[in-house]
Amino acid sequence: MKKLKNEAELLKDALRVGMAYAEGRGVVEFEPTDSAKEKIEYVYRLLVHDHKLQPLAKDQETQPNMKHKLALWISKLPADDPIRKKA
Numbered sequence: 001m002k003k004l005k006n007e008a009e010l011l012k013d014a015l016r017v018g019m020a021y022a023e024g025r026g027v028v029e030f031e032p033t034d035s036a037k038e039k040i041e042y043v044y045r046l047l048v049h050d051h052k053l054q055p056l057a058k059d060q061e062t063q064p065n066m067k068h069k070l071a072l073w074i075s076k077l078p079a080d081d082p083i084r085k086k087a
Contacts, residue, residue: 007071011040014074018043020087040066047073052083 004010015036022028022043030039044066047053053073056065077084 003068004071004075007068010071010074011067014070015039015043017074017077017084017087018047018070021083022046024086037063040070044070 019030019039023030025046027046028042040063044053047070048055053069056069
């Protein structure tokens, strides 16, 4: 898996958008004490559940792979997508 040029910034944006999406749906309320690892896993699993993101293979579900998948998702998400507008 090739690392993206600005993957750290993309991941930050993906978490911001994904968390706003999750809270907007009313399924979760993130706390300041929640770790980044928990947020990444929750956002990844919610997006997979809602068919917004294709899931990784079960043996590939690791934290680095989830981060990469979220970064790819946000990099391909159009600027005018309703999910992005809610964030």
